[in-house]
Amino acid sequence: xxxxxxxxxxxxxxxxxxxxAFDKDEVPVGAVIVIEDRIIARGHNLTELLNDVxxxxxxxxxxxxxxxxxxxxxxxxxxxxxxxxxQMCAGALYWSQISKIVYGARDEERGCIALKTKLHPKxxxxxxxxxxxxxxxxxxxxxxKRNLN
Amino acid sequence: xxxxxxxxxxxxxxxxxxxxAFDKDEVPVGAVIVIEDRIIARGHNLTELLNDVxxxxxxxxxxxxxxxxxxxxxxxxxxxxxxxxxQMCAGALYWSQISKIVYGARDEERGCIALKTKLHPKxxxxxxxxxxxxxxxxxxxxxxKRNLN
Numbered sequence: 332x333x334x335x336x337x338x339x340x341x342x343x344x345x346x347x348x349x350x351x352a353f354d355k356d357e358v359p360v361g362a363v364i365v366i367e368d369r370i371i372a373r374g375h376n377l378t379e380l381l382n383d384v385x386x387x388x389x390x391x392x393x394x395x396x397x398x399x400x401x402x403x404x405x406x407x408x409x410x411x412x413x414x415x416x417x418q419m420c421a422g423a424l425y426w427s428q429i430s431k432i433v434y435g436a437r438d439e440e441r442g443c444i445a446l447k448t449k450l451h452p453k454x455x456x457x458x459x460x461x462x463x464x465x466x467x468x469x470x471x472x473x474x475x476k477r478n479l480n
Numbered sequence: 481x482x483x484x485x486x487x488x489x490x491x492x493x494x495x496x497x498x499x500x501a502f503d504k505d506e507v508p509v510g511a512v513i514v515i516e517d518r519i520i521a522r523g524h525n526l527t528e529l530l531n532d533v534x535x536x537x538x539x540x541x542x543x544x545x546x547x548x549x550x551x552x553x554x555x556x557x558x559x560x561x562x563x564x565x566x567q568m569c570a571g572a573l574y575w576s577q578i579s580k581i582v583y584g585a586r587d588e589e590r591g592c593i594a595l596k597t598k599l600h601p602k603x604x605x606x607x608x609x610x611x612x613x614x615x616x617x618x619x620x621x622x623x624x625k626r627n628l629n
Binding site: 378379382383384385390393394397398401402403404417418419420421422423425426427446447448449 | 534539542553566569575
């Protein structure tokens, strides 16, 4: 039997979070954290609304997932995030010992791959899931911002 | 006239925060953020109590300082932290565009220098202020933990 809960399924949920950020005039990045095919945390970028550079989608999802689990380690969890994590978020994911990271679009400039942020040895990372959709939404956001200024 | 508000003065304040963490059975790291010789934010490590890997002293101080300033950028601010920032905290400091980072003890293993975390071009970093005191407190903590287990 086919499992409907594949990476694309959960990345679509992360995309819905990114769209919430878009609607709030935030750089549209969204994230969900999943354990055993169940979403235990959601987050979207809120750096402008909260006036807080630490309020990235992933950071909020990490805090919410640990709160749900009652422990700070995210073993057996997968993070789905629409944009490759930055140094800060990858650094937080390092401490969380999360099992898997799935990202959508690459961030060639400020992403953890280009900046060589160290991931935990327990963590696997793959990318490119719904990359085009994530990238499109980001482009649409920056065009909107440019036209407003 | 001598300015009593030098790096040692503010690092002592960060050390007081680290001692609060020690008393709560947390890895003793403390931080303060200063603008124009005035402390606008304090934080100490609370990862165990909050069950949250993101609750490092620096992260809390960054959020609190931005809240105080009413804006997310920490221009003209200096962070004093008793231990060299990790990748996550250095990544957050990158986004904050903070002017200066002063740390106490080096973290040769997980610190941002060894792991080559990128700092913002606007940010200067110096270290070694009250390094021995910070290091002693950390050692005392790990000896206490070992004796309890």
